[in-house]
Each structure stands twice: as C-alpha cells, then as structure tokens.
Amino acid sequence: METVQDPQVAAASAPLPAEPLVSVRKLTMAFGARVIQRDLDFDILSGEVLAIAGGSGCGKSTLLRHLIGLQAPAAGQVLYGDRDLYAADAAEQRQLMQTFGVTFQAGALWSSMTVGENVMLPMQLFTEMDAAQCEHEARFKLALVGLGGSFDAEPATLSGGMKKRAAIARALALNPPLVFLDEPSAGLDPLASANLDELILHLRNDLHTTVVMVSHELESIFTVADRLLFLDAQSKTMTALGPPKELRRSGPEGVQTFLRRGATTSRETTS
Ligand SMILES: Nc1ncnc2c1ncn2[C@@H]1O[C@H](COP(=O)(O)OP(=O)(O)O)[C@@H](O)[C@H]1O
Numbered sequence: 529m530e531t532v533q534d535p536q537v538a539a540a541s542a543p544l545p546a547e548p549l550v551s552v553r554k555l556t557m558a559f560g561a562r563v564i565q566r567d568l569d570f571d572i573l574s575g576e577v578l579a580i581a582g583g584s585g586c587g588k589s590t591l592l593r594h595l596i597g598l599q600a601p602a603a604g605q606v607l608y609g610d611r612d613l614y615a616a617d618a619a620e621q622r623q624l625m626q627t628f629g630v631t632f633q634a635g636a637l638w639s640s641m642t643v644g645e646n647v648m649l650p651m652q653l654f655t656e657m658d659a660a661q662c663e664h665e666a667r668f669k670l671a672l673v674g675l676g677g678s679f680d681a682e683p684a685t686l687s688g689g690m691k692k693r694a695a696i697a698r699a700l701a702l703n704p705p706l707v708f709l710d711e712p713s714a715g716l717d718p719l720a721s722a723n724l725d726e727l728i729l730h731l732r733n734d735l736h737t738t739v740v741m742v743s744h745e746l747e748s749i750f751t752v753a754d755r756l757l758f759l760d761a762q763s764k765t766m767t768a769l770g771p772p773k774e775l776r777r778s779g780p781e782g783v784q785t786f787l788r789r790g791a792t793t794s795r796e797t798t799s
C-alpha cells in the first residue's frame with residue numbers, strides 16, 4: 529500500500545546527531561524529604577528541540593532549574609559534556625552557565641528598564657563589549673525575534689506575545705548554543721503562539737540553536753518538538769522520551785492520552 533509521507537512526521541523522525549550537549553544521569557529532584565521526580569535519565573542532543581511535558585506540578589520547572597544550575601540534585605548528575613554542573617567549582621560553573629540562555633515561566637523582564645536595556649543586560653554583565661556594540665547586538669537580537677521597533681519601548685507597553693519574544697531575545701543575547709524556555713506560549717492567543725513556534729523553528733533550523741522547552745500545548749509540541757520527554761506525576765519519573773507523533777501512536781497509555789487531548793488541532797492540520 530502506498531503511503532503519503534507526512535512532512536511533520538518526516539521532520540520529527542529525521543536522524544538526529546548523536547552528540548549529547550547535556551546528559552542527565554539518574555537525577556532525583558526533591559524539596560527536603562519530598563521527592564518530585566526520580567531516576568531521570570536522558571540526553572539533550574545538539575540541534576534538537578526537546579519538549580518537556582507532564583501534568584501541572586509534576587516537576588517541569590523544577591527540572592529546568594536543575595538543568596540550569598539553580599537547584600542541586602538530591603541524587604544523580606547534570607553533565608555538560610563530561611563536566612558535572614554541580615561538582616564544578618564556582619568559576620567553572622559560571623563558565624558553563626554562560627553557554628545557555630534562559631526564559632522563565634513568567635517572562636521576567638525588568639520593568640524599570642526598556643526592552644533594549646533588558647536585552648543588553650547580559651552583555652554588560654558578562655562581556656567586554658562597549659555600549660555601542662551592546663546596542664548594535666541588542667537591536668539585532670530584537671529584529672531576530674520580530675521586535676525590531678521595540679528597542680526603546682517599556683516592557684509594560686508590550687503585548688504578552690511581544691514580552692515572550694523580548695525575553696527570548698535576552699536569552700539569545702550571548703549567542704548561546706542552547707536555550708531553555710519555560711512555557712513560552714502559555715497565555716498567548718493562537719496567533720502569537722503560532723508565531724512563537726515559528727521563531728523556535730527558526731532558532732533551530734537557521735541558527736542551529738538547541739532548544740529545551742517546557743510546554744503543555746499540544747499544537748506547539750507537535751509543531752516544533754523533535755522529541756518529547758514526559759514526566760509522570762503519579763509514578764514521579766519519566767515515562768516516555770521520543771518523537772511526539774510516535775509517542776501518540778505507540779507510547780505508554782498515559783502519554784497517548786495526554787497527546788490525544790482535543791484530538792487533531794486545526795493548527796496542526798493546516799500547517
Ligand atoms: N521552592 C519550592 N519549595 C517546595 N516545593 C516546591 C517549590 N517549588 C515547587 N515546589 C513543588 O514541586 C512540585 C513541582 O513544581 P514545578 O516544577 O513548578 O511543577 P511544574 O512546572 O511541572 O508545574 C510542585 O508540587 C510544587 O508545589
């Protein structure tokens with residue numbers, strides 16, 4: 529029987545480079561005696577978009593904090609190459625932490641600074657660039673995320689989608705090969721959300737940026753993610769890792785259920 533290859537399936541199942549940028553080994557995350565997730569074991573592969581999903585409160589944001597050096601594991605390791613983020617000394621840790629950009633769940637722009645100043649801040653903190661270079665680079669980053677005219681704007685005057693984009697521009701300030709985005713499309717209208725998906729694909733396809741993205745939005749997951757890591761709230765561990773469409777077809781039952789919510793979406797069928 530002849531089958532028509534779905535381009536999204538083809539893209540999602542294209543062979544990925546095997547090289548891991550980050551390796552998570554037997555990671556257990558806890559607050560005091562309360563274990564949030566245990567035995568997480570996965571790699572972040574160079575050039576991929578890895579989505580992290582799971583029920584509310586299962587530990588997605590907590591996992592991001594472990595990946596970016598803000599919360600030490602109760603057990604296990606977060607390795608950048610062969611360097612253990614939490615065994616590194618302060619200088620090495622600082623160096624490793626400059627290899628990635630981050631946006632937080634709430635966006636978290638400094639409201640007392642203009643958009644441009646927000647984007648320039650990491651450059652001023654971590655590089656020797658002079659003021660003119662910082663401004664040039666910040667304007668370039670804002671143009672990249674579609675905010676070319678917003679350098680002098682106050683964050684409060686931006687729409688939700690524009691704030692998320694500005695936060696991504698700031699995350700890209702130091703040209704990191706890797707960015708972590710916590711629920712980048714949460715709270716956005718469908719159009720802003722689709723635009724953000726496009727930006728994420730642009731980062732991956734044109735800048736070869738590796739993207740780790742917490743998301744519970746199916747449209748977004750099916751549109752941009754090469755692989756999905758699913759954290760299960762009940763068993764408190766990962767129950768699936770793979771291309772989203774494969775997991776929807778043949779993943780564990782709970783993951784299939786999660787990925788079939790609302791069945792096929794309009795954005796998915798029209799893209
Ligand atoms: N600082 C904290 N102290 C204690 N418990 C926390 C803290 N932050 C989060 N938690 C708990 O850890 C669990 C996972 O939280 P979180 O990672 O924010 O979930 P998610 O991002 O998946 O919705 C939740 O039950 C939350 O209440």
Ligand SMILES: [Mg+2]
Nearest residue numbers: 588589590633
């Ligand atoms: Mg969260």
